[in-house]
Amino acid sequence: MAGSGKAHMRPEGDVVLEVNDLVVEFKLGKNQIVKAVSGVSFDLIRGETLAVVGESGCGKSTLGKAILQLPKPTGGSVNFLSKELTTMGKKELRDMRPAMQMIFQDPVSSLDPRLPVSEVIAEPLRVWNRGNEVEISAKIDELLLAANLDPAVVRDRRSYEFSGGQCQRISIARSLALDPTMIICDEPVSALDVSVQAQILNLLQDMKDRYGLTLIFISHDLAVVKAVSTRVMVMYLGKVCEVAPPEELYQNTKHHYTKALVGSVPIPDPDRPISGNLIQGEPPSPLNPPSGCRFRTRCPQASDLCAQEEPQLREVSLGHFVACHHPVGE
Amino acid sequence: MPDNSLSSTETAEPVVKTKKPRKTIGFYLASAWISLVMFLALFGWVLPTPQWDEASYDNLGVAPFHPSHILGTTNDGYDMMASIVNGAKISIIVSLVAVLIGGGIGSFIGITAAYFRGKYDFAVTMIFNIMLSIPNLVLSLALLSVLAYSDENNPASMTRRVVVLIISLIIVIIPILGRIARGSALQWGSREFVLASKSMGSKNFFIIRKHILPNVAPAILAIGFLAVGSVIIVEGSLALLGIGIPGGASWGSMLANGRGNIEYSPHEVYLPALCIAFTVISFNWFGDYVRVKLDKRESKI
Amino acid sequence: MNILRQLLRRLIPMFSIVVIATFLLSLLMRLLPGDPAAIMIPNGSIDQQIEIAKETGLDRGLFGYYWKWFSDVFTGDFGKYYLNGGYRDLGGVIADTLPVTLMLIIYAQIVALTIAIPLGLASAYKEGKRFDRITSTVMFTTVSFPSFALALIFSLIFAVNLGWVDPIGYVSPSENLGEHLKLMILPVMSLAFGLASGYTRLLRTDVIATLKDDYVTMAASKGISNRRVLWRHVFRPSSTTLLTSAALNMGGLIGGTIVIETIFVIPGIGYEIFYSIGARQVVAMQTLIALISIGYVFFNTMVDLLTQITDPRTRERRA
Ligand SMILES: Nc1ncnc2c1ncn2[C@@H]1O[C@H](COP(=O)(O)OP(=O)(O)OP(=O)(O)O)[C@@H](O)[C@H]1O
Ligand code: SF4
Numbered sequence: 001m002a003g004s005g006k007a008h009m010r011p012e013g014d015v016v017l018e019v020n021d022l023v024v025e026f027k028l029g030k031n032q033i034v035k036a037v038s039g040v041s042f043d044l045i046r047g048e049t050l051a052v053v054g055e056s057g058c059g060k061s062t063l064g065k066a067i068l069q070l071p072k073p074t075g076g077s078v079n080f081l082s083k084e085l086t087t088m089g090k091k092e093l094r095d096m097r098p099a100m101q102m103i104f105q106d107p108v109s110s111l112d113p114r115l116p117v118s119e120v121i122a123e124p125l126r127v128w129n130r131g132n133e134v135e136i137s138a139k140i141d142e143l144l145l146a147a148n149l150d151p152a153v154v155r156d157r158r159s160y161e162f163s164g165g166q167c168q169r170i171s172i173a174r175s176l177a178l179d180p181t182m183i184i185c186d187e188p189v190s191a192l193d194v195s196v197q198a199q200i201l202n203l204l205q206d207m208k209d210r211y212g213l214t215l216i217f218i219s220h221d222l223a224v225v226k227a228v229s230t231r232v233m234v235m236y237l238g239k240v241c242e243v244a245p246p247e248e249l250y251q252n253t254k255h256h257y258t259k260a261l262v263g264s265v266p267i268p269d270p271d272r273p274i275s276g277n278l279i280q281g282e283p284p285s286p287l288n289p290p291s292g293c294r295f296r297t298r299c300p301q302a303s304d305l306c307a308q309e310e311p312q313l314r315e316v317s318l319g320h321f322v323a324c325h326h327p328v329g330e
Numbered sequence: 331m332p333d334n335s336l337s338s339t340e341t342a343e344p345v346v347k348t349k350k351p352r353k354t355i356g357f358y359l360a361s362a363w364i365s366l367v368m369f370l371a372l373f374g375w376v377l378p379t380p381q382w383d384e385a386s387y388d389n390l391g392v393a394p395f396h397p398s399h400i401l402g403t404t405n406d407g408y409d410m411m412a413s414i415v416n417g418a419k420i421s422i423i424v425s426l427v428a429v430l431i432g433g434g435i436g437s438f439i440g441i442t443a444a445y446f447r448g449k450y451d452f453a454v455t456m457i458f459n460i461m462l463s464i465p466n467l468v469l470s471l472a473l474l475s476v477l478a479y480s481d482e483n484n485p486a487s488m489t490r491r492v493v494v495l496i497i498s499l500i501i502v503i504i505p506i507l508g509r510i511a512r513g514s515a516l517q518w519g520s521r522e523f524v525l526a527s528k529s530m531g532s533k534n535f536f537i538i539r540k541h542i543l544p545n546v547a548p549a550i551l552a553i554g555f556l557a558v559g560s561v562i563i564v565e566g567s568l569a570l571l572g573i574g575i576p577g578g579a580s581w582g583s584m585l586a587n588g589r590g591n592i593e594y595s596p597h598e599v600y601l602p603a604l605c606i607a608f609t610v611i612s613f614n615w616f617g618d619y620v621r622v623k624l625d626k627r628e629s630k631i
Numbered sequence: 632m633n634i635l636r637q638l639l640r641r642l643i644p645m646f647s648i649v650v651i652a653t654f655l656l657s658l659l660m661r662l663l664p665g666d667p668a669a670i671m672i673p674n675g676s677i678d679q680q681i682e683i684a685k686e687t688g689l690d691r692g693l694f695g696y697y698w699k700w701f702s703d704v705f706t707g708d709f710g711k712y713y714l715n716g717g718y719r720d721l722g723g724v725i726a727d728t729l730p731v732t733l734m735l736i737i738y739a740q741i742v743a744l745t746i747a748i749p750l751g752l753a754s755a756y757k758e759g760k761r762f763d764r765i766t767s768t769v770m771f772t773t774v775s776f777p778s779f780a781l782a783l784i785f786s787l788i789f790a791v792n793l794g795w796v797d798p799i800g801y802v803s804p805s806e807n808l809g810e811h812l813k814l815m816i817l818p819v820m821s822l823a824f825g826l827a828s829g830y831t832r833l834l835r836t837d838v839i840a841t842l843k844d845d846y847v848t849m850a851a852s853k854g855i856s857n858r859r860v861l862w863r864h865v866f867r868p869s870s871t872t873l874l875t876s877a878a879l880n881m882g883g884l885i886g887g888t889i890v891i892e893t894i895f896v897i898p899g900i901g902y903e904i905f906y907s908i909g910a911r912q913v914v915a916m917q918t919l920i921a922l923i924s925i926g927y928v929f930f931n932t933m934v935d936l937l938t939q940i941t942d943p944r945t946r947e948r949r950a
């Protein structure tokens with residue numbers, strides 16, 4: 001990418017979330033700044049699943065947390081259910097929290113090892129005073145069952161007694177407790193065995209249908225995303241490269257980074273070990289990203305223009321947007 | 331330890347099984363000794379001994395196993411058993427109160443510093459470092475020699491000296507446990523369950539109470555036991571230097587008084603010395619037991 | 632260049648810690664109920680008290696006093712002990728007593744390491760066997776045995792009951808080396824016991840870890856003798872940890888010697904502190920305590936720096 005721009009934003013539709021020019025920077029020491037997210041814009045329509053894809057360290061988790069204002073982003077706006085979150089007071093923001101939930105990246109670390117599962121799931125209910133003990137207990141059972149866990153077996157156990165997949169189910173059950181509108185799933189399956197991945201993906205799909213959720217699905221793996229998403233946003237080093245529906249993205253890849261990602265997905269033969277990334281070298285440091293297109297240091301097509309001018313997102317075909325000066329096949 | 335295999339919809343990945351830390355003989359001896367000392371401190375008054383501060387001038391410096399003085403008397407005729415019991419009371423009160431209050435304050439400061447970070451954390455870390463840069467004993471020595479200052483004209487009362495001693499020890503304990511609490515809270519605070527709790531709208535002190543404190547507590551407890559030991563040592567050292575609790579009212583003070591009589595009534599020295607040593611060692615055993623248990627738990631998580 | 636930067640990075644906080652700590656000591660001193668000058672010479676005339684207040688800077692405000700104290704100490708003027716109308720120069724006292732304390736500490740370190748190294752190696756080599764279990768238990772028990780309790784019990788046994796040595800006293804090594812060493816045995820043993828236990832445990836843990844390393848197994852499989860493997864491939868890498876810990880203990884030992892010197896009446900810095908408290912020489916006491924703290928901070932900073940320079944692992948992690 002990578003570039004900026006808002007060509008892909010949709011003017012109509014039931015917009016749940018609208019993110020504009022979001023910037024997240026971390027101060028490191030005196031004069032070093034990590035530019036984790038640099039001007040990302042996108043919108044999310046009710047009922048859709050937006051996949052955010054990119055290699056490790058490109059700012060996916062940071063983006064997800066910044067939407068929840070954890071911590072507040074350095075710049076840009078986040079409009080959720082027609083309310084601006086970035087300028088909101090503490091109290092108002094707290095009132096918005098039940099509607100937006102997140103499943104965090106590390107399934108084991110997101111559960112307090114001291115608490116039994118029933119307490120883990122009861123926590124959001126207690127924080128918001130949702131019902132008395134009997135009602136809470138019934139709700140816990142309902143959520144556990146929904147997540148395909150046997151309440152009788154798991155209720156009194158602690159998270160460290162469970163496998164990653166089971167922890168992930170508990171996290172999902174917890175994220176559903178407050179009947180949210182939107183859930184941000186941060187790499188919900190990447191820490192899991194391949195056999196368990198499909199189960200969790202199915203579970204998420206079920207939940208989405210059952211509770212009418214809108215999802216942001218973060219992943220570094222295009223193959224995982226393909227089955228679950230309605231729209232894919234490819235990120236590189238804190239910027240957006242390409243936005244398109246998954247089929248279109250695969251068949252008509254426009255961005256050189258996406259192409260490399262597609263190339264590294266081992267779809268044809270699932271038994272083949274995952275091949276090395278086709279992209280050469282390490283990504284540049286977010287402390288000092290390249291000028292112009294941030295991908296130019298690893299792009300086979302890079303030109304002088306790419307170094308001077310940052311490419312903007314533009315529509316190449318219906319619903320397919322790319323930020324590149326020399327898109328693939330043009 | 332419950333069986334880890336769970337009948338669920340998916341196969342459980344292998345979970346590391348760990349043994350409970352072995353409760354060694356040392357652990358049982360330590361428990362027995364601490365119980366005995368606690369019992370003496372609480373219920374010692376039921377024993378048929380003379381008052382600890384009333385001398386019997388007929389029996390000066392008698393050896394242990396004397397018919398009316400089971401542990402003998404000091405060279406000045408004070409009953410050793412009564413003094414040991416009273417010393418247990420004072421030593422245990424002083425060390426437990428100092429560690430509980432100092433540990434409480436230190437943990438609060440350390441945990442909040444780790445949780446809120448920023449300038450507050452910077453200041454706290456700086457102050458802890460300064461306090462830790464002065465050796466324990468030297469710090470309490472300086473505090474005590476000023477706060478409990480007394481001279482011939484206005485002698486400090488016993489209560490005042492004990493209170494001042496406790497305050498000095500509290501000040502010594504705060505940075506020790508505070509730093510441990512901060513370090514541990516920093517580790518736990520970066521776990522995603524804290525972020526998860528924030529994202530569901532929990533308030534800061536709720537998160538600290540519900541998620542951080544229970545996880546940090548074992549580390550504080552382990553060091554807290556060691557701290558009780560060090561406090562007893564510092565109390566004894568201060569008494570030997572002549573600025574702790576006076577008049578043979580604590581074990582350290584008994585040592586200080588008995589030191590000059592070592593040739594005539596050696597039990598005046600070895601009895602309190604062994605009491606101090608056993609108590610310190612026992613608390614260290616406890617601390618170590620908690621620490622090992624903690625390490626095992628950590629490696630499991 | 633890099634090392635210079637590291638040095639500065641450590642020296643600046645060290646210096647600020649020293650300044651703040653000594654300032655707090657001054658503050659504490661000024662909190663004393665009553666006039667410190669009158670406390671120091673209770674029998675002196677008002678004029679004498681005024682003069683002493685002037686000499687020590689006690690007549691100035693808190694900051695003025697601190698500045699005077701700091702600049703004096705910095706330029707080598709450590710102040711005085713005021714005694715029965717006369718005085719002793721504290722600088723001279725420190726010059727006399729500091730070497731004694733250092734000697735005591737160094738003896739204790741040497742004895743502790745001499746006990747700990749063979750015991751730790753043997754214990755690690757026989758990990759889990761009876762020898763190891765017994766050593767470990769004994770060491771764990773003695774590591775927390777307070778040195779002053781040990782000192783008193785040693786005096787009782789070896790001086791009072793057996794009469795092998797005098798219970799108290801000190802002779803300088805230049806005067807009579809044999810007598811000097813004999814008198815130092817009990818204080819040194821009292822300090823060394825706990826240290827030795829700590830070192831043994833440390834070395835044992837470290838050596839057990841090293842023994843599991845691949846290259847040790849390889850060296851052993853190449854048929855190199857056990858003793859040689861243990862010495863060359865195991866002890867050498869572990870010795871860094873041991874020496875670091877020994878160096879870090881130096882600061883703490885300065886505090887620990889106060890009581891030991893008092894019990895055995897050894898004229899070291901610790902004994903001087905005890906003496907200055909008894910003689911109500913509050914300014915001298917402040918100076919001595921400040922010196923000990925400065926030494927402690929300085930030592931810890933230097934050790935930290937040295938490990939950083941010598942241990943490539945920490946160096947890389949920083950870079
Ligand atoms: N609190 C922080 N302080 C400083 N830098 C941070 C912080 N959090 C994230 N970063 C940096 O921001 C960049 C983006 O991190 P982020 O965790 O968002 O990446 P990611 O895309 O989620 O990667 P992964 O796939 O590994 O989870 C990284 O370079 C990371 O080192
Ligand atoms: S062609 Fe230019 S703009 Fe397009 S990805 Fe490569 S470097 Fe970026």
Ligand SMILES: [Mg+2]
Nearest residue numbers: 060061062105
């Ligand atoms: Mg991430």
